[in-house]
Amino acid sequence: MIQFKEERLFGRYITFEHITPILYEYGFIPELLGESVNKVPIYMYKLGTGPKKLLLWSQMHGNESTTTKALIDFMNRCRLDVSFSGDLLDRCTLYIIPMLNPDGSKAYTRINANQVDLNRDALDLTQPESKILRAIYDQIKPDFCFNLHDQRTIFSVGETSYPATVSFLAPAAEESRSITPSRAKAMEVIVKMNEQLQELIPNQVGRYDDGFNINCVGDMFTSLNTPTILFEAGHYNLDYERDTTRVYIYEALVTAITYIAFNDVNGVGVDSYFEIPENGKNFVDILLYDDVTGMQSNVGILFKEILQNNSIVFMPTLEKIGNLQGFYGHKETSLSSVGVKEVSENVFGQDLLWEILTKIQQNQRYLKI
Incomplete structure (x- = not known):
């Protein structure tokens, strides 16, 4: 072809x-x-x-x-x-x-x-x-x-x-x-x-x-x-x-x-x-394993496709948090691998979620996405 x-x-x-x-x-x-x-x-x-x-x-x-x-x-x-x-x-x-x-x-x-x-x-x-x-x-x-x-x-x-x-x-x-x-x-x-x-x-x-x-x-x-x-x-x-x-x-x-x-x-x-x-319907784009909080609060990310300057940008958005048994990621990695080294709260607050999404956006080349 x-x-x-x-x-x-x-x-x-x-x-x-x-x-x-x-x-x-x-x-x-x-x-x-x-x-x-x-x-x-x-x-x-x-x-x-x-x-x-x-x-x-x-x-x-x-x-x-x-x-x-x-x-x-x-x-x-x-x-x-x-x-x-x-x-x-x-x-x-x-x-x-x-x-x-x-x-x-x-x-x-x-x-x-x-x-x-x-x-x-x-x-x-x-x-x-x-x-x-x-x-x-x-x-x-x-x-x-x-x-x-x-x-x-x-x-x-x-x-x-x-x-x-x-x-x-x-x-x-x-x-x-x-x-x-x-x-x-x-x-x-x-x-x-x-x-x-x-x-x-x-x-x-x-x-x-x-x-x-x-x-x-x-x-x-x-x-x-x-x-x-x-x-x-x-x-x-x-x-x-x-x-x-x-x-x-x-x-x-x-x-x-x-x-x-x-x-x-x-x-x-x-x-x-x-x-x-x-x-x-068992996939997310990125599945992040929780190796930081010890709470098994895994994170599922989906990309939103956005038109910018005549090309498509893949913007990470939060899809799921929790025990994601039965779900798979097109890319699977850990929270620490995208730069989340510590968590100050026992729950996933908005500040942490924003940090995760920002780190993913910054590391898309590393993630090969």
Whole structure:
């Protein structure tokens, strides 16, 4: 994949201004679908002429950019590696919306410029971006949909100490979460992606919660009998820029699209889908063991992502204090290792908590974060 990686896209902050000149340079012709709340164009790129139609969209949540990078890496391969893309694009037509929420991407927010979560607007369709996605869905009537997202660093594979570097979901079509034919087809493709990723990142693939919500786009499209797959790009060891995870999303895209192109997907492998562990929430970014107070008051820190000067800063924030049995840290160390040498009180007061967070901020290079 390295030879097809678009090196000009890196880090977490990816905007319309970053991707559009690159795709123009690639020679892909954009189709204007409409505009965002702030009048930024929303483009779709059509690759291929095959009978199987796939609709893919990324950055529905503006601060979830890993899958956008992976999508563009995939598009780069399609243009450069004809031995890969020739037969593939004779069998499939890919309709790719690399950035559905350009306003949220610019502001680095989950929501759009009207403060609406587009993935909770599938039923009411109150937002221009939601209407654009539904209109193109109705127009092309895709055989498969790929809904591409990032997930938080808190997610584990089941209750294990493995991070959920990639997670998938075949969304439910109704409240009972029964295995409809369309849902079974999505499960079959997910099983194939999981088989490939287990060779690359063993035990680091999870299954996202399948609670039904008709306001979510994946649930809506599945209810309309379209196999829909949720991709969630998660955490890889100290890869806070998600430039390693992007590789695994790319590999998943290659596997899924190739499998759909060259196979009749009938919904086999449902049992194997449910063997993928469901995500747990067992991680903090930093777990600090209490080697100072003797009280076993361990500290769990999560990073808040803040946009500063067109880049993302990871600001440590207090998440948990106490006996954190069953929790894991992406980085685990002791209070004394970040410079907390003594505690004047028997409880974690605000002064001590501020000291801990300040020390972590000062020692991020040491912590390799």
